[in-house]
Amino acid sequence: MNSKTPILEVNQLHTHFFTKSGVVKAVDGVSFAITPGETLGIVGESGSGKSITAMSIMNLIPSPPGKIVDGEILFKGEDLLKKSEKQMRKIRGKEISMIFQDPMTSLNPVFTVEKQMVETILVHEKMSKKQAKDRAVELLDLVGIPEARGRLKNYPHEFSGGMRQRVMIAMALACNPEVLIADEPTTALDVTIQAQILELLARLQKELGMAIIMITHDLGVVAEVCDRVMVMYAGKPVEYTDKNTLFEQPKHPYTLGLMNSIPRIGAKQEKLAAIQGLPPDLRALPGGCSFAPRCTHAMESCLSHDPAWTEQAANHHVRCLLYEEDEEKVVSE
């Protein structure tokens, strides 16, 4: 495990949405830290709060109805939640960048790639338009777009999906960010392109040394690029450890369920094991452990007891009553 000081540290983040039909606790007590050059995977199904965690870091939660009600987000030791909108604008796109799931819709269709890249550069760097344009060419080269200079004048619809995601990445890297948040960057792409994009991200990370937060629901992506992984369920982290430990000794029943639902090459399998039931309604979470109603290991106490976030082994946190009795130490709460 990395002993460097973390570049970004999220502590007990709580982001809630106050809707007419009740309070949605989209993110409920998330903590993690990430060091330069490291890749952290955040895994979970839709609605588990992973994207909201990312948007909270960027301070882009639509408010109302959303609000970060508690916690701190320390970037280089400073709490982003205490920064003004103006100060945050200087960080967004410069020190912390983001790429999104669907490159087809994430680029503005009515502006050329040049305009979209150059404006990002000019917002953050003191440069002439000409220098910014050269920088854009350099970036497109970096992400492997052929004939970069000529393609600057193109509109997003003139690129293929994979190429658009490369443009998105180039734009995110425009100011050499220290943290790159990738929100399902390969979900909308077909498999061969997925592999290319992941490879590209890994190469860029090696060259530029940024930390990456990789948000995904795909354990295959995690296996490929992540150093550490946090598994989320219903707004809460349920397991947090390094990648190898997670794949070799998964502890939380939800993680186990996810692992079992991956098809394996070579294994004779008739039907994939699925996790029974549906994710809970975040406005009306069951008492006790949120996962209990779907859990194959659920005990009676699971329905009434909210499990604590405990450190099972060195750097292996789990939130589950199965491990609480013989736990060594309770970390928080």
Next chain:
Amino acid sequence: MLKYILRRLVMLIPVLLGVSILTFSLIHLIPGDPARSMLGEKSTESQLEQLREELGLNDPYVVQYGRFVGKILQGDLGESVKSQEEISIEIASRLPATVELTVFAMILAMVVGILAGVIAAVKQYSWFDNLSMSGALFGVSLPIFWLGLMMIWLFSVKLNILPASGRISNDIELHTITNFYLLDSLLTGNWAAFKDVFSHLLMPGIALGTIPMAIIARMTRSSMLEVMKQDYIRTASAKGLARHLIVFQHALKNAFLPVLTVIGLQFGLLLGGAVLTETIFSWPGIGRYVYLAVMGRDYPVVQSSILIIAVIFVLVNLITDVLYKYFDPRISYD
């Protein structure tokens, strides 16, 4: 692009043929006799018959229509039955008045409408949103003639601060170049005339611009609400762009397409059909000209003017379509 424009211009021919047949038929279906309306109620039957013969009104409709089209093809719009003036000259002297009024009204409608729509969308459900959208609903529902008359009553009769009719006061001298008075007064640096022309434009401009303004505001709002939810707006925020850049550049350019459609249609409508406003404010434009011609059964004037209006309408639509390409590069006309 050029090919597309040429193709659209060729398409004008069947459109104009249709319009001419339709107007010709409609005007002859209206009861009333041009000869009688010219000579008056006391004219004798033989006088009427003589005039009808002179005007060719006794010929079969097909022959009359053929004569009309034949003249048009030679570039001759004919003469007014009433004033005996060349229609082309009459239209040429009135068209600038209508165009000036329409452009003024549309600029007013676009500036206020788009701004109100954008702010209402960005501050959805705020007091501004509620106020401007109720205002817009009120605006589309208002009868123009009522609004016009109320303004005249208030600003001309009661307060006496704005002129009630015409384009320019009699005692103001203006050297005309383009026949767009506001432009001419600027070109000649004539400030007294500029102020006078502007004050004449204000009330009819507001009356004419109210409905388009309301429609544009509502369209802009709904279109902006849609666009502000898009992924690329989130991208723009994540890039660290300032709010006003996101709203007025990234969002508005995307939201503008449906608004442009409305603007084009309204522009075309106003250019040809400002009949009510021009009548109320005695504005010497095309709308009032056509209105008077219909009332006087001046067949050639009605036919030719409507043909010109149709041409303008089609051209405005063509310009709108060409502008689409500027606002959305994904549109291809090839």
